[in-house]
Amino acid sequence: MSAPRGTTVLAGGIATLRGAGVDDPVRDARRLMAHAMGVDAGRLTIALHDPVADDVVTAFQAAITRRAAFEPVSHIIGKRLFYGREFHVTPDVLDPRPETEILIEQALSGSFETVLDLGTGSGCILITLLAERVGARGLGADISMAALDVARGNAGAVGVAARAEFRQGDLWDVGLGNARFDLIVSNPPYIAADEMDGLSRDVRGYEPEIALTDFGDGLAFYRRIAERARDHLTPAGRVLVEIGPTQGPAVAAMFRDAGLIDVAIAPDFDGRDRVVMGRAP
Template sequence: MTEAPTAAQAMVAATARLRAAGVPDPARDARVLLAHAARIEASRVTLIAPEELDPDIGERYDQLIALRAIRVPVSHLLGEREFYGRRFKVSGEVLDPRPETETLIEAALAQPFDRVLDLGVGSGCILVTLLAEMPTAKGLGSDLSEAACLQASANAILHRVEARAEIICSDWFEAVRGTYDLIVSNPPYIALDEMPGLDVEVREHEPEMALTDYGDGLQAYRKISARMSDHLAPGGRVLVEIGPTQGQAVSDMFRQAGLVDVTVMQDLDGRDRVVGGRSIT
């Protein structure tokens, strides 16, 4: 009878398999996925490294590594992703929370707000984070995808802000009522002709409707600019995430829509990432 490999041996083999498949940072992924298969914290993998791998854990690990080798994102295999210090449940139905979106969070939290509207709420990472960081605020999240609305609702419950968060299925402002002192959005901003150049993990495993507008990448900003004044309180702010080349175009839309103090903010890599402005008091 063949001895079961140790956890360390399984991890070495998995790392080699992922490296051969062209997966970036294969050792990190092998470690994280072993922890997930063993249902332990990643920090404890070293403790089990000398031990023989339980057959059930080994089977789960093999399945995870096989999926990762065909570039299924680690976050989808784990079912969660960290964002602004919190873990959010994710799936292939919603856009993965990304570190650069924290630029929008920082900008939003720079001034107080009572009512926030998140257009294209997705996983709920923006809305839920803002409500968790601002305990007196209430918010509404809208999304055209019913699956995204369910995911956002689940994350609101997970982070205990569900009493202050309403999630509705809506095509941008279509079903939105009332006014807000903060409107935020991370809309689909990748142009259709840019889609083939995306990383395979993004292009094949994230929802296309959350990535592209099937046009020039600016259609969502046109729709937001056309209706935001109807739902923006006097002195209220609008903050949207953008692609790195879209700062000027979106800024011009906001100014033409009547916003003042329009600015472009950079992410930690120095790329244009957020456009913000406010209504006249």
């Protein structure tokens, strides 16, 4: 029997994902097919016209089975594109999301030479900022050693390892001493405990719970960040945090109460509140 063509194999995968209720079965199947074939996604259409080897079919069908169980594509292929760069991801870190690029854009709108990333996870925020601002140095803190291992690997792959340090600890408790930074950034766990059941199966079943929720009202980490931000900011240094779309007014009030100035809220692509920022006097 001759080997099936890629178009036939892909069609079967799309049908499986559609039957499972995956939101975008065509996109996901194509990404998994490109990964299984070892080709760039941009060349997939051309490659699909060729017969597909048995090992490629086996790998693709295994990936489709995992995606049909709502495992994120990024976990299956081990990487996620963020701000134009590929980042390695695992179940130990939060999957980088397009909305977080709003924080990157806001951070890059001002000057900085030193950065502190609280709850760094995959390191995508810190590493991107260092890659975009050559000469800057930064520290990424996370309570999870497994996440820090991922972040260190990503720093090396992107080429900023010499300018990035990673420490394990709970938010501020990473031996900062009197250290101050021009920029403090964070995408902390902000989903309230009573909202967890409403998350999609892709998120709820596969991403680390401690990176998603504070097991309370979703605002606990913002309180802690606001309380000590001025202690670790240089004069006129900035702090930027990603938020859930309903949390803007509450987090902005925390920043103002903590003595930060020029507090503002930036929207995401859909016009929803996404980043709160403030500045030390």
